[in-house]
Amino acid sequence: MQSRESPSSKQDPQGLNKYVSQVLDYVVDRFAQGQKEVIPSLAAEKLKLSSVEILGLFMLLEDKGILQHFYRVYCRNKDAPLCDVADKEDIPEQIPCKFCGDEHGEIDVDVEVVFRINAEKLTDLLRKRAVA
Numbered sequence: 001m002q003s004r005e006s007p008s009s010k011q012d013p014q015g016l017n018k019y020v021s022q023v024l025d026y027v028v029d030r031f032a033q034g035q036k037e038v039i040p041s042l043a044a045e046k047l048k049l050s051s052v053e054i055l056g057l058f059m060l061l062e063d064k065g066i067l068q069h070f071y072r073v074y075c076r077n078k079d080a081p082l083c084d085v086a087d088k089e090d091i092p093e094q095i096p097c098k099f100c101g102d103e104h105g106e107i108d109v110d111v112e113v114v115f116r117i118n119a120e121k122l123t124d125l126l127r128k129r130a131v132a
């Protein structure tokens, strides 16, 4: 017999809602400071969540249209942003780098997932939230 007392926190809507609103607050805060993007690793650090958890929560906000993910490609030598692509497959095979002078390819760049804030959706949501 399976124990009936096994409420996984993942299935607890209350718990999930708490995290969603925490993450949403974070996004609102960044947005209020003039940021147009949020980076999962920074959010994870700030909210003391794992990067996997943050990614899941950001995806939830993406489902609501508040965030939109893309990939930022960095020069590994200089840790400088080279370009943004919608899909990892869109990373150019050769990227001339103005930071270190080399030409980079898929194998010697760092790629980070970044979420763009949809200002319209977010303001919309905040308006509804203020009413509720």
Ligand SMILES: [Zn+2]
Pocket: 075, 076, 077, 078, 097, 098, 099, 100, 101, 102, 104
């Ligand atoms: Zn470079």
